[in-house]
Amino acid sequence: MSDVTEERPYHHGNLRAALLDAAERVLRERGADELSLRDLAREVGVSHAAPRRHFPDRQALLDALAESGFAQLDAALRSALADVDEDFPSRVKATMTAYTRFATENAALLELMYASKHRPGATGIAKAAEAPFGLMSELITQGQDEGALQAGDPERIGIVLFATLQGIASMINGNFVRPELLDALVETAVEQLLRGARPLP
Amino acid sequence: MSDVTEERPYHHGNLRAALLDAAERVLRERGADELSLRDLAREVGVSHAAPRRHFPDRQALLDALAESGFAQLDAALRSALADVDEDFPSRVKATMTAYTRFATENAALLELMYASKHRPGATGIAKAAEAPFGLMSELITQGQDEGALQAGDPERIGIVLFATLQGIASMINGNFVRPELLDALVETAVEQLLRGARPLP
DNA sequence: CGGTAAATGTTGTCATGGGCTACAAAGTAG
DNA sequence: CTACTTTGTAGCCCATGACAACATTTACCG
Numbered sequence: 001m002s003d004v005t006e007e008r009p010y011h012h013g014n015l016r017a018a019l020l021d022a023a024e025r026v027l028r029e030r031g032a033d034e035l036s037l038r039d040l041a042r043e044v045g046v047s048h049a050a051p052r053r054h055f056p057d058r059q060a061l062l063d064a065l066a067e068s069g070f071a072q073l074d075a076a077l078r079s080a081l082a083d084v085d086e087d088f089p090s091r092v093k094a095t096m097t098a099y100t101r102f103a104t105e106n107a108a109l110l111e112l113m114y115a116s117k118h119r120p121g122a123t124g125i126a127k128a129a130e131a132p133f134g135l136m137s138e139l140i141t142q143g144q145d146e147g148a149l150q151a152g153d154p155e156r157i158g159i160v161l162f163a164t165l166q167g168i169a170s171m172i173n174g175n176f177v178r179p180e181l182l183d184a185l186v187e188t189a190v191e192q193l194l195r196g197a198r199p200l201p
Numbered sequence: 202m203s204d205v206t207e208e209r210p211y212h213h214g215n216l217r218a219a220l221l222d223a224a225e226r227v228l229r230e231r232g233a234d235e236l237s238l239r240d241l242a243r244e245v246g247v248s249h250a251a252p253r254r255h256f257p258d259r260q261a262l263l264d265a266l267a268e269s270g271f272a273q274l275d276a277a278l279r280s281a282l283a284d285v286d287e288d289f290p291s292r293v294k295a296t297m298t299a300y301t302r303f304a305t306e307n308a309a310l311l312e313l314m315y316a317s318k319h320r321p322g323a324t325g326i327a328k329a330a331e332a333p334f335g336l337m338s339e340l341i342t343q344g345q346d347e348g349a350l351q352a353g354d355p356e357r358i359g360i361v362l363f364a365t366l367q368g369i370a371s372m373i374n375g376n377f378v379r380p381e382l383l384d385a386l387v388e389t390a391v392e393q394l395l396r397g398a399r400p401l402p
Numbered sequence: 403c404g405g406t407a408a409a410t411g412t413t414g415t416c417a418t419g420g421g422c423t424a425c426a427a428a429g430t431a432g
Numbered sequence: 433c434t435a436c437t438t439t440g441t442a443g444c445c446c447a448t449g450a451c452a453a454c455a456t457t458t459a460c461c462g
Contacts, residue, residue: 012439012440031317031318037421038418038419047440047442048419048441049440050440052422054439057420057421058421113375114374116312117232126377156385159382159386163367163371163372163390166367166372167365167366167367167371168361170367171364173317174314174317175317176315177360181360185357188353188357192398193397195398196393196395196396210457212458213411216411240447247411247412250411253451254411259450
């Protein structure tokens, strides 16, 4: 058996991942304002300056969290789409529900993801956001192919759809709308999309 | 003539307003993260602990800014509505344009307004938000009265509309969409509302 | 008026945290 | 085995938020 007093090695091994893990937990439990690099270092059991090797400053950590958030969101959306029928209305509704679920269950994370002031050269975030954005475009394209939606730039329609979802989540996360209304609002949004963007008779 | 060396009186007179003013400027120029009570105190010319009398802690200041933001937003929307025709489509479009304009020109402020973690008992913000929210509901009601929109809970439709606008602004403020696309996106959103929520033939 | 309580500002202090530099240990390649 | 690089440590400075004790105005009330 190894020593009971678990000597920590000088090198952590995968400090970056451990920090992100801890950060995600703190973010969820106490919000972005409470995120302190020193605190994370303590939790992970390294010196207060160790995180610096992986995140030059606090904002770099926040950006990394945001980037990871888009990846998680993309995974959530694709997972939701995997379990649903082929027809367009079902797929739209499943996607919208999955988005708002994710967004309301990860309120602080979403706030980071859409924060206006990422560091100038944070290309990683934009890149990571392309995955879910693209998914939305594909979905719209599918709807157009099926004849459920009128022609038009799928990206533009997708962005508006995305925006509506994000906005609904904001309303709930900001406590302006009771969470119980979430489903009804999503339902309304789905109906309006299907009716508002369908082909002219 | 009074003394040239402008002796500052012990009592500022309207410190609270002065602080909010300075805070709004800093918020616009450098973002919420850069807002420091001590810095504001310096700018206004009072001691570092003076703001405490008016804002018990930093969050209280942020909440006050958010509250003021909703009042300004409400004023902007009503002002836009005052200069436009009576017909529903014009009014909707004017309102939506005014909202997204305000939201993109005051990105950091909007972020504060919809931040998920206001202090528990910040009833002031919710109260202030009721004004613009109500405006949106009234607008929907008008549309229904004119027969441009189908029946339905005006508040629910209004919230979805509001959410869409806020979402579009988020996309632009978060740098996921080029600002030049703003008008086109609003246009799309307007059309979808008018088509998606109009009465069945 | 005049005196007292409440508001409002000031000074001084502490703990926390970000960011920096110099140094140490562990891995890696020649 | 010896350099070189990566990763973590120790210690410092400084800004800030929060707090307490004290000072000055202002407001109110007899």
